[in-house]
Amino acid sequence: MHRRLSEPALGILGILPALLLIGALILYPVAYAVWLSLLDKHSFFPTERWVGLGNYLAIARDVEFWESLWRGVVYAASTTVLQLGLGVAAALVLHRSFHGRAAVRALVLFPYMIPTIVAVIVWRWLLNETYGLVDDTLLRWRLIREPIVWLGVDHIMSSLVAMSVWQFTPFVIVTVLARLQTIPPELHEAARVDGAGGWARFRHITLPQIRAVLFVVILLRGIWMFTKFDTVWLWGEGAGAGREIKTLPIYAYMRTFTYYQAGFGAALAVIMFLMLMAATAAYFRLFWREESAA
Amino acid sequence: MRTRLLAPILAIILLTCPAAGAADKKAIRLWQTETEPQTLAVLNHMAAEYEKTHPDVSIKIEGLAWGDLEKKLTAALAAGAPPDAAHGQPITCASFAAKGLLRPLDDLADAIGRDNLLDSFRNLCVRDGRFYGVGHSPASSVFVYRKDLLVQKGLKVPRSWDELIQVAEALKEVKDGQVARYGLTMTGQPLFVNIAVGELLKGNGGRLFDAEGRPTLTERPMIELLDFYKKLNRVLPPGWTGHSYLDTFANLATGKAAMLYQAYGRGVGYIEKYAPKDIADPEHFAVADKLVGPSGKTPAAQLDCEPWMVFKDAKGGTEAVDFLKFFFKDDNYIPYLHSVPIHLLPITKSTYKNPRYQDNATIRKWKSWVDMQERYFRNDWIKPVLVIDWDDMKKPYLLEVMGSGILVDMVLDSVKGMSSSDAAAKAQKRVEELLAQTGYLKK
Numbered sequence: 001m002h003r004r005l006s007e008p009a010l011g012i013l014g015i016l017p018a019l020l021l022i023g024a025l026i027l028y029p030v031a032y033a034v035w036l037s038l039l040d041k042h043s044f045f046p047t048e049r050w051v052g053l054g055n056y057l058a059i060a061r062d063v064e065f066w067e068s069l070w071r072g073v074v075y076a077a078s079t080t081v082l083q084l085g086l087g088v089a090a091a092l093v094l095h096r097s098f099h100g101r102a103a104v105r106a107l108v109l110f111p112y113m114i115p116t117i118v119a120v121i122v123w124r125w126l127l128n129e130t131y132g133l134v135d136d137t138l139l140r141w142r143l144i145r146e147p148i149v150w151l152g153v154d155h156i157m158s159s160l161v162a163m164s165v166w167q168f169t170p171f172v173i174v175t176v177l178a179r180l181q182t183i184p185p186e187l188h189e190a191a192r193v194d195g196a197g198g199w200a201r202f203r204h205i206t207l208p209q210i211r212a213v214l215f216v217v218i219l220l221r222g223i224w225m226f227t228k229f230d231t232v233w234l235w236g237e238g239a240g241a242g243r244e245i246k247t248l249p250i251y252a253y254m255r256t257f258t259y260y261q262a263g264f265g266a267a268l269a270v271i272m273f274l275m276l277m278a279a280t281a282a283y284f285r286l287f288w289r290e291e292s293a294a
Numbered sequence: 295m296r297t298r299l300l301a302p303i304l305a306i307i308l309l310t311c312p313a314a315g316a317a318d319k320k321a322i323r324l325w326q327t328e329t330e331p332q333t334l335a336v337l338n339h340m341a342a343e344y345e346k347t348h349p350d351v352s353i354k355i356e357g358l359a360w361g362d363l364e365k366k367l368t369a370a371l372a373a374g375a376p377p378d379a380a381h382g383q384p385i386t387c388a389s390f391a392a393k394g395l396l397r398p399l400d401d402l403a404d405a406i407g408r409d410n411l412l413d414s415f416r417n418l419c420v421r422d423g424r425f426y427g428v429g430h431s432p433a434s435s436v437f438v439y440r441k442d443l444l445v446q447k448g449l450k451v452p453r454s455w456d457e458l459i460q461v462a463e464a465l466k467e468v469k470d471g472q473v474a475r476y477g478l479t480m481t482g483q484p485l486f487v488n489i490a491v492g493e494l495l496k497g498n499g500g501r502l503f504d505a506e507g508r509p510t511l512t513e514r515p516m517i518e519l520l521d522f523y524k525k526l527n528r529v530l531p532p533g534w535t536g537h538s539y540l541d542t543f544a545n546l547a548t549g550k551a552a553m554l555y556q557a558y559g560r561g562v563g564y565i566e567k568y569a570p571k572d573i574a575d576p577e578h579f580a581v582a583d584k585l586v587g588p589s590g591k592t593p594a595a596q597l598d599c600e601p602w603m604v605f606k607d608a609k610g611g612t613e614a615v616d617f618l619k620f621f622f623k624d625d626n627y628i629p630y631l632h633s634v635p636i637h638l639l640p641i642t643k644s645t646y647k648n649p650r651y652q653d654n655a656t657i658r659k660w661k662s663w664v665d666m667q668e669r670y671f672r673n674d675w676i677k678p679v680l681v682i683d684w685d686d687m688k689k690p691y692l693l694e695v696m697g698s699g700i701l702v703d704m705v706l707d708s709v710k711g712m713s714s715s716d717a718a719a720k721a722q723k724r725v726e727e728l729l730a731q732t733g734y735l736k737k
Contacts, residue, residue, distance in 0.1 A: 044393075
């Protein structure tokens with residue numbers, strides 16, 4: 001009695017819930033942000049004025065934007081490079097067999113598991129130059145003569161980078177370690193028989209094997225660090241020195257919620273989105289070119 | 295079959311009945327900035343007492359950090375989900391009232407008695423003759439110094455900016471090559487830098503805006519203020535730009551600093567808790583007049599008095615006002631004030647006269663601190679953040695100027711080495727651009 005649905009229709013019906021969710025949760029907010037970026041809109045006053053590309057032109061002339069962009073690039077690049085270097089090194093160590101390895105593996109995950117707010121509060125307390133443990137220890141060991149003001153204007157960026165690397169390196173460790181465990185041990189054994197040293201084995205066996213994972217890790221960590229909000233905000237919150245770590249996401253938030261310029265803030269978010277899209281596309285292209293060359 | 299079905303249906307109905315009852319209660323959300331545990335306990339007790347006589351209402355009181363308030367209120371407003379009532383800076387109240395976001399509170403003012411409100415703060419958030427905000431409790435920022443240390447070193451209490459620098463330098467103590475005590479502590483928290491700029495500028499005879507609303511940051515009093523900040527930067531702890539408001543109280547109470555320029559009555563709690571017991575008194579932690587700048591004549595302090603605001607679109611606006619009437623009744627208001635006795639002073643004359651209010655050991659002990667604040671109230675030397683003259687309250691963009699952090703950047707540019715005139719000129723340009731972008735100023 002009932003007419004059977006055709007196969008393509010059934011397929012479309014099957015993916016419809018997912019499409020609806022993607023539309024509602026991803027496409028609509030992005031489209032709304034783009035629309036908002038073309039308006040001069042107060043954050044809570046219910047009036048708006050069409051300004052077209054006016055917000056984008058204002059951003060191009062805005063010194064604060066360029067400063068925030070530069071800080072964001074410095075923060076994302078330095079934290080990603082350090083996470084990668086330390087993460088791969090730690091994964092290699094944890095891949096080796098030693099007594100208590102299981103406990104150490106569990107322990108290195110700890111920074112990634114604790115809530116950001118807790119990590120920030122603890123580190124800010126440790127680094128406080130008046131009563132913090134770090135300066136106190138350095139002074140006791142006579143490694144410094146004066147306390148280092150980690151959260152002051154001169155060092156707040158470097159202390160933020162250090163804290164972020166501490167917090168997010170476990171992600172790299174776990175991901176790389178998982179891949180290392182799938183490399184057939186015969187490859188290393190054969191290379192060892194052929195007389196290859198540790199560095200040669202790493203360069204010619206391990207690195208090519210983990211290359212795809214590193215590609216994903218660099219991409220994800222780069223994007224996540226560039227758009228990182230919570231850690232950066234909490235690190236600089238409540239301090240005038242916070243302006244030294246005002247990255248682009250923080251600036252977009254401020255424009256929206258403390259300057260009350262929702263349109264301007266949305267334009268900043270759209271620019272950030274386009275930058276990341278462009279960087280990702282370029283990165284993929286580079287990777288594919290190298291893959292095909294290999 | 296029918297009886298087999300009936301039992302579970304009845305059980306479900308019975309189980310859901312109390313839940314339905316709870317859901318019927320109208321939840322009234324109030325955001326406020328008094329976050330000390332003992333104050334929250336008083337407020338929650340007050341809410342519970344109110345609910346006893348209003349079983350259809352549920353009062354939810356949330357404490358927010360002072361420095362976060364404006365950001366969170368704005369985010370909530372943008373999301374279309376503001377609380378029913380909230381504290382706000384007086385300039386926030388003025389700005390929200392100008393934008394038509396608030397419900398008039400004439401009924402609350404009438405219930406308290408308009409003439410019963412302290413004269414200085416009656417018009418804290420009045421627009422076109424209507425009340426849009428009623429302050430929960432006024433307090434003044436105060437200058438605190440370690441009297442014993444000044445006496446030991448034969449120093450006089452500073453009265454001018456230059457004297458403050460000299461005394462701060464003289465009070466600095468170095469032991470074994472390390473600084474054991476700084477002469478002065480100040481916070482670098484953006485809200486408080488805004489506050490300091492406002493009160494120091496007023497104490498130097500300056501202004502932030504001219505009669506047409508154009509910023510006046512390049513005028514002499516501001517340049518002198520930025521020069522003063524350069525000097526302050528030399529005597530303050532090196533990490534002062536990262537020090538929070540509470541860090542500076544800790545510095546003073548624990549003896550890491552000898553003077554605190556932006557103190558508040560709340561600091562008494564920290565002194566009594568963290569300072570050595572034998573010196574935790576006003577004989578050691580004394581208050582003095584705020585300082586006068588080279589171009590100023592009278593001192594100036596910051597008024598800390600957030601008005602209660604009720605949002606126009608709040609579903610529980612009427613209930614929120616009713617709860618606030620309950621809040622201002624002496625039976626409830628006095629325990630609230632006594633939860634932080636030297637900081638939460640009454641805004642009503644009748645409460646001041648109430649012997650139950652005066653009957654408090656902390657108020658008796660730290661009377662000099664209360665007297666100092668009242669001196670500022672009486673002389674009208676006290677203004678809300680960024681308000682130099684009461685007419686500034688009519689400027690609806692002070693909130694944007696404060697939120698932008700431009701004044702904070704100006705101060706930090708200056709202390710990081712930029713010339714005062716360049717830092718002021720840069721800030722002037724940025725404020726002009728901000729006001730032009732937001733339509734408050736024609737280019």
